[in-house]
Amino acid sequence: MxxxxxxxxxxxxxxxxxxxxxxxxxxxxxxxxxxxxxxxxxxxxxxxxxxxxxxxxxxxxxxREILFKFDVAQNDVDAYxxxxxxxxxxxxxxxxxxxxxxxxxxxxxxxxxxxxxxxxxxxxxxxxxxxxxxxxxxxxxxxxxxxxxxxxxxxxxxxxxxxxxxxxxxxxxxxxxxxxxxxxxxxxxxxxxxxxxxxxxxFSSDIPFVQDVAMLMDTYHSDPFWAELGSRCLNCTACASVCPTCMCFDIVDELAFDGKTGERVREWDCCTNPQFATVAGGHNFRPSERERVRHRMYHKLNGFKEKHGSMLCVGCGRCVDACKTGINPIEVLKFFDEKTRGAHDAQQGKGATNGE
Ligand code: SF4
Ligand code: SF4
Structure with missing residues:
Protein backbone atom coordinates (compact mmCIF):
# COMPACT_ATOMS: atom_id res chain seq x y z
CA MET A 1 0.00 0.00 0.00
CA ARG A 64 -35.31 -2.52 -11.21
CA GLU A 65 -33.48 -3.82 -14.27
CA ILE A 66 -34.36 -5.67 -17.46
CA LEU A 67 -32.39 -8.92 -17.67
CA PHE A 68 -33.49 -9.75 -21.22
CA LYS A 69 -36.36 -9.44 -23.68
CA PHE A 70 -38.27 -12.37 -25.15
CA ASP A 71 -40.59 -13.14 -28.01
CA VAL A 72 -43.13 -15.84 -27.16
CA ALA A 73 -44.37 -16.13 -30.77
CA GLN A 74 -40.84 -16.84 -32.00
CA ASN A 75 -39.90 -18.79 -28.84
CA ASP A 76 -36.76 -16.65 -28.73
CA VAL A 77 -34.70 -14.55 -26.30
CA ASP A 78 -32.90 -11.37 -27.39
CA ALA A 79 -29.13 -11.30 -26.97
CA TYR A 80 -28.17 -9.92 -23.55
CA PHE A 203 -19.47 6.50 18.53
CA SER A 204 -22.49 6.44 20.82
CA SER A 205 -21.67 4.81 24.15
CA ASP A 206 -25.31 3.62 24.38
CA ILE A 207 -24.75 0.86 21.80
CA PRO A 208 -23.43 -2.17 23.70
CA PHE A 209 -20.67 -4.51 22.67
CA VAL A 210 -22.09 -8.03 22.68
CA GLN A 211 -19.90 -11.08 22.26
CA ASP A 212 -21.10 -14.04 20.16
CA VAL A 213 -24.13 -12.29 18.67
CA ALA A 214 -24.59 -15.09 16.14
CA MET A 215 -24.76 -17.71 18.88
CA LEU A 216 -27.24 -15.61 20.88
CA MET A 217 -29.52 -15.40 17.84
CA ASP A 218 -29.91 -19.19 18.22
CA THR A 219 -30.10 -19.09 22.01
CA TYR A 220 -33.01 -16.62 22.07
CA HIS A 221 -34.74 -17.75 18.87
CA SER A 222 -38.03 -18.47 20.70
CA ASP A 223 -37.98 -15.51 23.08
CA PRO A 224 -41.15 -13.33 23.27
CA PHE A 225 -38.87 -10.42 22.31
CA TRP A 226 -39.41 -11.28 18.63
CA ALA A 227 -43.20 -11.13 18.94
CA GLU A 228 -42.95 -7.66 20.48
CA LEU A 229 -40.51 -6.49 17.80
CA GLY A 230 -42.66 -8.00 15.04
CA SER A 231 -45.84 -6.43 16.41
CA ARG A 232 -44.39 -3.04 15.52
CA CYS A 233 -43.56 -3.89 11.88
CA LEU A 234 -45.57 -2.00 9.25
CA ASN A 235 -44.29 -4.17 6.34
CA CYS A 236 -43.13 -0.96 4.67
CA THR A 237 -39.72 -2.44 3.56
CA ALA A 238 -37.94 0.87 4.16
CA CYS A 239 -35.27 -1.02 6.12
CA ALA A 240 -34.19 -3.07 3.10
CA SER A 241 -34.41 -0.15 0.69
CA VAL A 242 -31.81 1.87 2.58
CA CYS A 243 -29.65 -1.09 3.67
CA PRO A 244 -26.29 -1.49 1.87
CA THR A 245 -26.35 -5.28 2.25
CA CYS A 246 -30.00 -6.24 1.66
CA MET A 247 -29.75 -7.88 -1.76
CA CYS A 248 -32.91 -9.98 -2.10
CA PHE A 249 -34.72 -9.64 -5.38
CA ASP A 250 -37.72 -10.97 -7.25
CA ILE A 251 -37.84 -11.86 -10.95
CA VAL A 252 -40.99 -11.29 -12.97
CA ASP A 253 -41.87 -11.71 -16.64
CA GLU A 254 -43.77 -8.69 -17.93
CA LEU A 255 -45.77 -9.31 -21.09
CA ALA A 256 -46.38 -6.49 -23.58
CA PHE A 257 -49.96 -5.64 -24.65
CA ASP A 258 -49.46 -7.73 -27.80
CA GLY A 259 -49.28 -10.79 -25.56
CA LYS A 260 -46.31 -12.07 -27.58
CA THR A 261 -43.24 -10.11 -26.46
CA GLY A 262 -42.04 -9.20 -23.05
CA GLU A 263 -39.21 -8.54 -20.61
CA ARG A 264 -37.76 -10.47 -17.71
CA VAL A 265 -37.25 -7.96 -14.92
CA ARG A 266 -35.32 -8.16 -11.68
CA GLU A 267 -36.47 -5.87 -8.86
CA TRP A 268 -35.60 -5.43 -5.20
CA ASP A 269 -37.63 -7.42 -2.72
CA CYS A 270 -37.53 -7.60 1.07
CA CYS A 271 -38.05 -10.36 3.63
CA THR A 272 -40.36 -8.09 5.68
CA ASN A 273 -42.69 -7.98 2.68
CA PRO A 274 -45.64 -10.28 3.66
CA GLN A 275 -45.58 -12.01 0.25
CA PHE A 276 -41.82 -12.63 0.27
CA ALA A 277 -42.02 -16.27 1.41
CA THR A 278 -45.29 -17.14 -0.34
CA VAL A 279 -44.90 -20.03 -2.77
CA ALA A 280 -47.06 -21.68 -5.43
CA GLY A 281 -50.29 -22.91 -3.91
CA GLY A 282 -50.43 -19.90 -1.62
CA HIS A 283 -48.48 -21.28 1.34
CA ASN A 284 -46.49 -18.63 3.22
CA PHE A 285 -43.45 -19.95 5.08
CA ARG A 286 -43.24 -16.78 7.20
CA PRO A 287 -46.82 -15.59 7.63
CA SER A 288 -46.35 -13.39 10.72
CA GLU A 289 -44.45 -10.17 11.36
CA ARG A 290 -42.67 -11.93 14.23
CA GLU A 291 -41.21 -14.52 11.83
CA ARG A 292 -40.34 -12.00 9.13
CA VAL A 293 -38.58 -9.50 11.41
CA ARG A 294 -36.74 -12.30 13.19
CA HIS A 295 -35.71 -13.78 9.86
CA ARG A 296 -34.30 -10.44 8.69
CA MET A 297 -32.22 -10.07 11.86
CA TYR A 298 -31.25 -13.74 11.75
CA HIS A 299 -29.85 -13.41 8.24
CA LYS A 300 -27.97 -10.24 9.17
CA LEU A 301 -26.52 -11.50 12.44
CA ASN A 302 -26.24 -15.27 12.05
CA GLY A 303 -27.14 -16.93 8.72
CA PHE A 304 -24.76 -14.97 6.49
CA LYS A 305 -21.90 -15.47 8.93
CA GLU A 306 -22.33 -19.21 8.81
CA LYS A 307 -21.93 -19.19 5.04
CA HIS A 308 -19.54 -16.28 4.41
CA GLY A 309 -17.65 -15.88 7.70
CA SER A 310 -18.86 -12.40 8.72
CA MET A 311 -22.11 -10.76 9.73
CA LEU A 312 -24.21 -9.16 7.02
CA CYS A 313 -25.00 -6.01 9.00
CA VAL A 314 -22.22 -3.40 8.74
CA GLY A 315 -23.74 -1.10 11.35
CA CYS A 316 -24.31 1.81 8.98
CA GLY A 317 -27.32 2.90 11.06
CA ARG A 318 -29.54 3.68 8.05
CA CYS A 319 -32.36 1.35 9.13
CA VAL A 320 -32.16 2.90 12.60
CA ASP A 321 -33.21 6.18 11.01
CA ALA A 322 -35.51 4.68 8.34
CA CYS A 323 -37.67 2.37 10.47
CA LYS A 324 -40.33 4.55 12.00
CA THR A 325 -41.20 1.97 14.65
CA GLY A 326 -37.68 1.44 15.99
CA ILE A 327 -36.95 -2.05 14.66
CA ASN A 328 -33.21 -2.33 14.07
CA PRO A 329 -30.12 -4.35 15.04
CA ILE A 330 -29.30 -1.96 17.91
CA GLU A 331 -32.54 -3.10 19.60
CA VAL A 332 -31.34 -6.68 19.19
CA LEU A 333 -27.90 -5.89 20.64
CA LYS A 334 -29.54 -4.16 23.63
CA PHE A 335 -31.82 -7.16 24.16
CA PHE A 336 -28.85 -9.55 24.14
CA ASP A 337 -26.89 -7.23 26.41
CA GLU A 338 -29.74 -7.26 28.92
CA LYS A 339 -30.14 -11.04 28.72
CA THR A 340 -26.43 -11.79 29.10
CA ARG A 341 -26.12 -9.31 31.96
CA GLY A 342 -29.06 -11.03 33.64
CA ALA A 343 -27.38 -14.43 33.17
CA HIS A 344 -24.08 -13.04 34.45
CA ASP A 345 -25.72 -11.48 37.54
CA ALA A 346 -27.55 -14.74 38.25
CA GLN A 347 -24.25 -16.65 38.09
CA GLN A 348 -22.56 -14.17 40.43
CA GLY A 349 -25.44 -14.45 42.88
CA LYS A 350 -25.29 -18.24 42.74
CA GLY A 351 -21.53 -18.17 43.27
CA ALA A 352 -21.96 -15.90 46.30
CA THR A 353 -24.64 -18.22 47.73
CA ASN A 354 -22.43 -21.29 47.20
CA GLY A 355 -19.54 -19.53 48.94
CA GLU A 356 -21.54 -18.76 52.07
S1 SF4 B 1 -38.81 -3.37 10.17
FE1 SF4 B 1 -39.38 -1.18 10.16
S2 SF4 B 1 -38.63 -0.38 8.17
FE2 SF4 B 1 -38.62 -2.65 8.04
S3 SF4 B 1 -40.62 -3.20 7.13
FE3 SF4 B 1 -40.90 -3.27 9.37
S4 SF4 B 1 -41.62 -1.19 9.93
FE4 SF4 B 1 -40.78 -1.04 7.84
S1 SF4 C 1 -27.50 -0.99 10.24
FE1 SF4 C 1 -27.19 -3.05 9.38
S2 SF4 C 1 -29.24 -3.80 8.89
FE2 SF4 C 1 -29.41 -1.57 9.22
S3 SF4 C 1 -29.22 -0.68 7.18
FE3 SF4 C 1 -27.15 -0.71 8.03
S4 SF4 C 1 -26.25 -2.67 7.36
FE4 SF4 C 1 -28.49 -2.79 7.03
Missing amino acids: LYRIIDAGDVPLLIRAFMDSYELVAPVECDQGHIFDTIDDPNDVVLDYSTTIASPKKYFLPP ELDVKPRVLFGVHPCDMNAIEKLDSVFLEGPYPDPYYRARREATLIVGVGCTPSQSCFCHRMDADEAPAGYDLFLQDLGDRFWVSISSVAAAEVLEESTTLREATDEDRAAFAAATRRRNEA
Whole structure:
Protein backbone atom coordinates (compact mmCIF):
# COMPACT_ATOMS: atom_id res chain seq x y z
CA MET A 1 0.00 0.00 0.00
CA LEU A 2 1.27 3.45 -0.94
CA TYR A 3 0.47 6.58 1.09
CA ARG A 4 0.72 10.20 -0.04
CA ILE A 5 -0.46 13.63 1.13
CA ILE A 6 -2.38 16.16 -0.97
CA ASP A 7 -3.58 19.67 -0.12
CA ALA A 8 -7.31 19.96 0.62
CA GLY A 9 -7.54 22.39 -2.30
CA ASP A 10 -6.46 19.60 -4.67
CA VAL A 11 -9.55 17.43 -3.99
CA PRO A 12 -11.82 19.31 -6.48
CA LEU A 13 -9.02 18.92 -9.07
CA LEU A 14 -8.98 15.17 -8.45
CA ILE A 15 -12.77 15.00 -8.80
CA ARG A 16 -12.64 17.03 -12.02
CA ALA A 17 -9.93 14.75 -13.44
CA PHE A 18 -12.06 11.67 -12.72
CA MET A 19 -15.02 13.40 -14.40
CA ASP A 20 -13.03 13.63 -17.65
CA SER A 21 -13.17 9.83 -18.08
CA TYR A 22 -15.85 8.55 -15.71
CA GLU A 23 -19.35 9.27 -14.52
CA LEU A 24 -18.74 10.56 -11.01
CA VAL A 25 -21.15 9.67 -8.20
CA ALA A 26 -20.65 11.25 -4.78
CA PRO A 27 -22.54 12.44 -1.68
CA VAL A 28 -24.48 15.68 -2.15
CA GLU A 29 -26.81 17.58 0.13
CA CYS A 30 -30.59 17.37 -0.32
CA ASP A 31 -33.57 18.57 1.73
CA GLN A 32 -33.63 15.47 3.94
CA GLY A 33 -29.87 14.98 4.39
CA HIS A 34 -27.30 13.50 2.01
CA ILE A 35 -27.65 11.16 -0.95
CA PHE A 36 -25.32 9.64 -3.53
CA ASP A 37 -25.91 11.30 -6.89
CA THR A 38 -24.21 11.96 -10.23
CA ILE A 39 -22.03 15.06 -10.08
CA ASP A 40 -21.82 17.90 -12.63
CA ASP A 41 -19.84 20.31 -10.45
CA PRO A 42 -17.01 19.15 -8.11
CA ASN A 43 -18.04 21.85 -5.63
CA ASP A 44 -21.34 19.99 -5.04
CA VAL A 45 -19.49 17.04 -3.44
CA VAL A 46 -19.82 16.87 0.37
CA LEU A 47 -17.14 14.75 2.03
CA ASP A 48 -17.85 15.54 5.70
CA TYR A 49 -21.29 13.91 5.74
CA SER A 50 -22.34 11.49 8.50
CA THR A 51 -24.50 8.98 6.54
CA THR A 52 -26.37 9.08 3.25
CA ILE A 53 -30.09 8.25 3.42
CA ALA A 54 -29.68 5.25 1.09
CA SER A 55 -26.55 3.28 0.32
CA PRO A 56 -24.64 3.20 -2.99
CA LYS A 57 -25.71 -0.43 -3.70
CA LYS A 58 -28.10 0.74 -6.46
CA TYR A 59 -25.05 1.44 -8.63
CA PHE A 60 -24.31 -2.29 -8.69
CA LEU A 61 -27.79 -3.72 -8.12
CA PRO A 62 -30.42 -1.31 -9.53
CA PRO A 63 -33.88 -1.31 -7.88
CA ARG A 64 -35.31 -2.52 -11.21
CA GLU A 65 -33.48 -3.82 -14.27
CA ILE A 66 -34.36 -5.67 -17.46
CA LEU A 67 -32.39 -8.92 -17.67
CA PHE A 68 -33.49 -9.75 -21.22
CA LYS A 69 -36.36 -9.44 -23.68
CA PHE A 70 -38.27 -12.37 -25.15
CA ASP A 71 -40.59 -13.14 -28.01
CA VAL A 72 -43.13 -15.84 -27.16
CA ALA A 73 -44.37 -16.13 -30.77
CA GLN A 74 -40.84 -16.84 -32.00
CA ASN A 75 -39.90 -18.79 -28.84
CA ASP A 76 -36.76 -16.65 -28.73
CA VAL A 77 -34.70 -14.55 -26.30
CA ASP A 78 -32.90 -11.37 -27.39
CA ALA A 79 -29.13 -11.30 -26.97
CA TYR A 80 -28.17 -9.92 -23.55
CA GLU A 81 -26.93 -6.32 -23.80
CA LEU A 82 -25.89 -4.23 -20.84
CA ASP A 83 -25.05 -0.56 -21.09
CA VAL A 84 -22.41 -0.01 -18.39
CA LYS A 85 -20.68 3.33 -17.90
CA PRO A 86 -17.21 3.60 -16.38
CA ARG A 87 -18.00 5.14 -13.01
CA VAL A 88 -16.25 6.44 -9.91
CA LEU A 89 -18.02 6.17 -6.57
CA PHE A 90 -16.37 9.00 -4.66
CA GLY A 91 -16.60 9.56 -0.91
CA VAL A 92 -17.69 6.09 0.22
CA HIS A 93 -17.46 5.34 3.94
CA PRO A 94 -15.73 2.19 5.31
CA CYS A 95 -19.08 0.60 6.32
CA ASP A 96 -20.32 0.87 2.73
CA MET A 97 -17.06 -0.50 1.33
CA ASN A 98 -17.42 -3.48 3.66
CA ALA A 99 -21.02 -3.82 2.45
CA ILE A 100 -19.87 -3.91 -1.19
CA GLU A 101 -17.39 -6.67 -0.29
CA LYS A 102 -20.30 -8.67 1.13
CA LEU A 103 -22.33 -8.13 -2.02
CA ASP A 104 -19.27 -9.29 -3.97
CA SER A 105 -19.15 -12.51 -2.00
CA VAL A 106 -22.73 -13.28 -3.05
CA PHE A 107 -22.79 -12.00 -6.64
CA LEU A 108 -19.21 -12.70 -7.77
CA GLU A 109 -18.12 -15.82 -5.91
CA GLY A 110 -19.43 -19.32 -6.46
CA PRO A 111 -20.07 -21.26 -9.64
CA TYR A 112 -22.47 -18.73 -11.24
CA PRO A 113 -21.25 -15.11 -10.90
CA ASP A 114 -23.98 -12.60 -11.75
CA PRO A 115 -22.97 -11.05 -15.13
CA TYR A 116 -25.04 -7.88 -14.56
CA TYR A 117 -23.51 -7.18 -11.16
CA ARG A 118 -20.03 -8.14 -12.34
CA ALA A 119 -20.12 -5.79 -15.34
CA ARG A 120 -21.02 -2.80 -13.15
CA ARG A 121 -18.56 -3.77 -10.42
CA GLU A 122 -15.67 -4.11 -12.87
CA ALA A 123 -16.47 -0.73 -14.43
CA THR A 124 -16.43 1.08 -11.07
CA LEU A 125 -13.58 2.67 -9.14
CA ILE A 126 -14.15 3.36 -5.46
CA VAL A 127 -12.69 6.34 -3.62
CA GLY A 128 -13.30 5.98 0.10
CA VAL A 129 -13.29 8.71 2.72
CA GLY A 130 -12.90 8.60 6.51
CA CYS A 131 -16.13 9.30 8.41
CA THR A 132 -17.49 10.96 11.52
CA PRO A 133 -20.07 8.62 13.08
CA SER A 134 -23.61 9.74 13.80
CA GLN A 135 -25.48 8.59 16.92
CA SER A 136 -27.07 5.81 14.83
CA CYS A 137 -23.75 4.34 13.62
CA PHE A 138 -22.44 1.10 15.11
CA CYS A 139 -20.03 -0.21 12.47
CA HIS A 140 -17.44 -0.65 15.24
CA ARG A 141 -19.75 -3.29 16.78
CA MET A 142 -20.00 -5.13 13.44
CA ASP A 143 -16.27 -5.15 12.66
CA ALA A 144 -16.87 -2.81 9.71
CA ASP A 145 -15.38 0.50 10.89
CA GLU A 146 -12.18 -0.08 8.91
CA ALA A 147 -11.91 -1.04 5.25
CA PRO A 148 -8.51 -2.65 4.77
CA ALA A 149 -9.37 -3.34 1.11
CA GLY A 150 -12.16 -2.66 -1.34
CA TYR A 151 -11.08 0.79 -2.54
CA ASP A 152 -8.90 2.30 -5.26
CA LEU A 153 -8.10 5.40 -3.21
CA PHE A 154 -8.95 6.22 0.38
CA LEU A 155 -8.92 9.81 1.66
CA GLN A 156 -8.58 10.84 5.29
CA ASP A 157 -9.24 14.48 6.09
CA LEU A 158 -6.40 15.97 8.17
CA GLY A 159 -7.70 19.55 8.15
CA ASP A 160 -5.82 21.51 5.50
CA ARG A 161 -4.66 18.30 3.76
CA PHE A 162 -5.75 14.75 3.01
CA TRP A 163 -3.97 11.48 3.65
CA VAL A 164 -4.38 9.32 0.54
CA SER A 165 -4.04 5.52 0.61
CA ILE A 166 -3.49 4.26 -2.93
CA SER A 167 -4.35 0.74 -4.01
CA SER A 168 -4.97 0.76 -7.76
CA VAL A 169 -2.93 1.82 -10.78
CA ALA A 170 -5.91 3.35 -12.62
CA ALA A 171 -6.76 5.65 -9.72
CA ALA A 172 -3.08 6.40 -8.96
CA GLU A 173 -2.58 7.69 -12.51
CA VAL A 174 -5.48 10.14 -12.20
CA LEU A 175 -4.24 11.22 -8.77
CA GLU A 176 -0.70 11.85 -10.03
CA GLU A 177 -1.85 13.81 -13.07
CA SER A 178 -4.29 16.07 -11.22
CA THR A 179 -2.71 16.80 -7.81
CA THR A 180 0.61 17.61 -6.18
CA LEU A 181 1.65 14.61 -4.10
CA ARG A 182 4.13 14.57 -1.28
CA GLU A 183 5.44 11.91 1.07
CA ALA A 184 3.78 11.59 4.48
CA THR A 185 5.81 13.04 7.38
CA ASP A 186 5.76 11.99 11.05
CA GLU A 187 3.45 14.96 11.66
CA ASP A 188 1.02 13.61 9.04
CA ARG A 189 1.13 10.15 10.57
CA ALA A 190 0.39 11.59 14.02
CA ALA A 191 -2.51 13.62 12.54
CA PHE A 192 -3.86 10.46 10.88
CA ALA A 193 -3.77 8.58 14.20
CA ALA A 194 -5.48 11.53 15.94
CA ALA A 195 -8.27 11.55 13.30
CA THR A 196 -8.83 7.80 13.83
CA ARG A 197 -8.98 8.34 17.58
CA ARG A 198 -11.50 11.21 17.22
CA ARG A 199 -13.66 8.97 15.03
CA ASN A 200 -13.54 6.10 17.55
CA GLU A 201 -14.49 8.42 20.40
CA ALA A 202 -17.50 9.77 18.49
CA PHE A 203 -19.47 6.50 18.53
CA SER A 204 -22.49 6.44 20.82
CA SER A 205 -21.67 4.81 24.15
CA ASP A 206 -25.31 3.62 24.38
CA ILE A 207 -24.75 0.86 21.80
CA PRO A 208 -23.43 -2.17 23.70
CA PHE A 209 -20.67 -4.51 22.67
CA VAL A 210 -22.09 -8.03 22.68
CA GLN A 211 -19.90 -11.08 22.26
CA ASP A 212 -21.10 -14.04 20.16
CA VAL A 213 -24.13 -12.29 18.67
CA ALA A 214 -24.59 -15.09 16.14
CA MET A 215 -24.76 -17.71 18.88
CA LEU A 216 -27.24 -15.61 20.88
CA MET A 217 -29.52 -15.40 17.84
CA ASP A 218 -29.91 -19.19 18.22
CA THR A 219 -30.10 -19.09 22.01
CA TYR A 220 -33.01 -16.62 22.07
CA HIS A 221 -34.74 -17.75 18.87
CA SER A 222 -38.03 -18.47 20.70
CA ASP A 223 -37.98 -15.51 23.08
CA PRO A 224 -41.15 -13.33 23.27
CA PHE A 225 -38.87 -10.42 22.31
CA TRP A 226 -39.41 -11.28 18.63
CA ALA A 227 -43.20 -11.13 18.94
CA GLU A 228 -42.95 -7.66 20.48
CA LEU A 229 -40.51 -6.49 17.80
CA GLY A 230 -42.66 -8.00 15.04
CA SER A 231 -45.84 -6.43 16.41
CA ARG A 232 -44.39 -3.04 15.52
CA CYS A 233 -43.56 -3.89 11.88
CA LEU A 234 -45.57 -2.00 9.25
CA ASN A 235 -44.29 -4.17 6.34
CA CYS A 236 -43.13 -0.96 4.67
CA THR A 237 -39.72 -2.44 3.56
CA ALA A 238 -37.94 0.87 4.16
CA CYS A 239 -35.27 -1.02 6.12
CA ALA A 240 -34.19 -3.07 3.10
CA SER A 241 -34.41 -0.15 0.69
CA VAL A 242 -31.81 1.87 2.58
CA CYS A 243 -29.65 -1.09 3.67
CA PRO A 244 -26.29 -1.49 1.87
CA THR A 245 -26.35 -5.28 2.25
CA CYS A 246 -30.00 -6.24 1.66
CA MET A 247 -29.75 -7.88 -1.76
CA CYS A 248 -32.91 -9.98 -2.10
CA PHE A 249 -34.72 -9.64 -5.38
CA ASP A 250 -37.72 -10.97 -7.25
CA ILE A 251 -37.84 -11.86 -10.95
CA VAL A 252 -40.99 -11.29 -12.97
CA ASP A 253 -41.87 -11.71 -16.64
CA GLU A 254 -43.77 -8.69 -17.93
CA LEU A 255 -45.77 -9.31 -21.09
CA ALA A 256 -46.38 -6.49 -23.58
CA PHE A 257 -49.96 -5.64 -24.65
CA ASP A 258 -49.46 -7.73 -27.80
CA GLY A 259 -49.28 -10.79 -25.56
CA LYS A 260 -46.31 -12.07 -27.58
CA THR A 261 -43.24 -10.11 -26.46
CA GLY A 262 -42.04 -9.20 -23.05
CA GLU A 263 -39.21 -8.54 -20.61
CA ARG A 264 -37.76 -10.47 -17.71
CA VAL A 265 -37.25 -7.96 -14.92
CA ARG A 266 -35.32 -8.16 -11.68
CA GLU A 267 -36.47 -5.87 -8.86
CA TRP A 268 -35.60 -5.43 -5.20
CA ASP A 269 -37.63 -7.42 -2.72
CA CYS A 270 -37.53 -7.60 1.07
CA CYS A 271 -38.05 -10.36 3.63
CA THR A 272 -40.36 -8.09 5.68
CA ASN A 273 -42.69 -7.98 2.68
CA PRO A 274 -45.64 -10.28 3.66
CA GLN A 275 -45.58 -12.01 0.25
CA PHE A 276 -41.82 -12.63 0.27
CA ALA A 277 -42.02 -16.27 1.41
CA THR A 278 -45.29 -17.14 -0.34
CA VAL A 279 -44.90 -20.03 -2.77
CA ALA A 280 -47.06 -21.68 -5.43
CA GLY A 281 -50.29 -22.91 -3.91
CA GLY A 282 -50.43 -19.90 -1.62
CA HIS A 283 -48.48 -21.28 1.34
CA ASN A 284 -46.49 -18.63 3.22
CA PHE A 285 -43.45 -19.95 5.08
CA ARG A 286 -43.24 -16.78 7.20
CA PRO A 287 -46.82 -15.59 7.63
CA SER A 288 -46.35 -13.39 10.72
CA GLU A 289 -44.45 -10.17 11.36
CA ARG A 290 -42.67 -11.93 14.23
CA GLU A 291 -41.21 -14.52 11.83
CA ARG A 292 -40.34 -12.00 9.13
CA VAL A 293 -38.58 -9.50 11.41
CA ARG A 294 -36.74 -12.30 13.19
CA HIS A 295 -35.71 -13.78 9.86
CA ARG A 296 -34.30 -10.44 8.69
CA MET A 297 -32.22 -10.07 11.86
CA TYR A 298 -31.25 -13.74 11.75
CA HIS A 299 -29.85 -13.41 8.24
CA LYS A 300 -27.97 -10.24 9.17
CA LEU A 301 -26.52 -11.50 12.44
CA ASN A 302 -26.24 -15.27 12.05
CA GLY A 303 -27.14 -16.93 8.72
CA PHE A 304 -24.76 -14.97 6.49
CA LYS A 305 -21.90 -15.47 8.93
CA GLU A 306 -22.33 -19.21 8.81
CA LYS A 307 -21.93 -19.19 5.04
CA HIS A 308 -19.54 -16.28 4.41
CA GLY A 309 -17.65 -15.88 7.70
CA SER A 310 -18.86 -12.40 8.72
CA MET A 311 -22.11 -10.76 9.73
CA LEU A 312 -24.21 -9.16 7.02
CA CYS A 313 -25.00 -6.01 9.00
CA VAL A 314 -22.22 -3.40 8.74
CA GLY A 315 -23.74 -1.10 11.35
CA CYS A 316 -24.31 1.81 8.98
CA GLY A 317 -27.32 2.90 11.06
CA ARG A 318 -29.54 3.68 8.05
CA CYS A 319 -32.36 1.35 9.13
CA VAL A 320 -32.16 2.90 12.60
CA ASP A 321 -33.21 6.18 11.01
CA ALA A 322 -35.51 4.68 8.34
CA CYS A 323 -37.67 2.37 10.47
CA LYS A 324 -40.33 4.55 12.00
CA THR A 325 -41.20 1.97 14.65
CA GLY A 326 -37.68 1.44 15.99
CA ILE A 327 -36.95 -2.05 14.66
CA ASN A 328 -33.21 -2.33 14.07
CA PRO A 329 -30.12 -4.35 15.04
CA ILE A 330 -29.30 -1.96 17.91
CA GLU A 331 -32.54 -3.10 19.60
CA VAL A 332 -31.34 -6.68 19.19
CA LEU A 333 -27.90 -5.89 20.64
CA LYS A 334 -29.54 -4.16 23.63
CA PHE A 335 -31.82 -7.16 24.16
CA PHE A 336 -28.85 -9.55 24.14
CA ASP A 337 -26.89 -7.23 26.41
CA GLU A 338 -29.74 -7.26 28.92
CA LYS A 339 -30.14 -11.04 28.72
CA THR A 340 -26.43 -11.79 29.10
CA ARG A 341 -26.12 -9.31 31.96
CA GLY A 342 -29.06 -11.03 33.64
CA ALA A 343 -27.38 -14.43 33.17
CA HIS A 344 -24.08 -13.04 34.45
CA ASP A 345 -25.72 -11.48 37.54
CA ALA A 346 -27.55 -14.74 38.25
CA GLN A 347 -24.25 -16.65 38.09
CA GLN A 348 -22.56 -14.17 40.43
CA GLY A 349 -25.44 -14.45 42.88
CA LYS A 350 -25.29 -18.24 42.74
CA GLY A 351 -21.53 -18.17 43.27
CA ALA A 352 -21.96 -15.90 46.30
CA THR A 353 -24.64 -18.22 47.73
CA ASN A 354 -22.43 -21.29 47.20
CA GLY A 355 -19.54 -19.53 48.94
CA GLU A 356 -21.54 -18.76 52.07
S1 SF4 B 1 -38.81 -3.37 10.17
FE1 SF4 B 1 -39.38 -1.18 10.16
S2 SF4 B 1 -38.63 -0.38 8.17
FE2 SF4 B 1 -38.62 -2.65 8.04
S3 SF4 B 1 -40.62 -3.20 7.13
FE3 SF4 B 1 -40.90 -3.27 9.37
S4 SF4 B 1 -41.62 -1.19 9.93
FE4 SF4 B 1 -40.78 -1.04 7.84
S1 SF4 C 1 -29.24 -3.80 8.89
FE1 SF4 C 1 -29.41 -1.57 9.22
S2 SF4 C 1 -27.50 -0.99 10.24
FE2 SF4 C 1 -27.19 -3.05 9.38
S3 SF4 C 1 -26.25 -2.67 7.36
FE3 SF4 C 1 -28.49 -2.79 7.03
S4 SF4 C 1 -29.22 -0.68 7.18
FE4 SF4 C 1 -27.15 -0.71 8.03
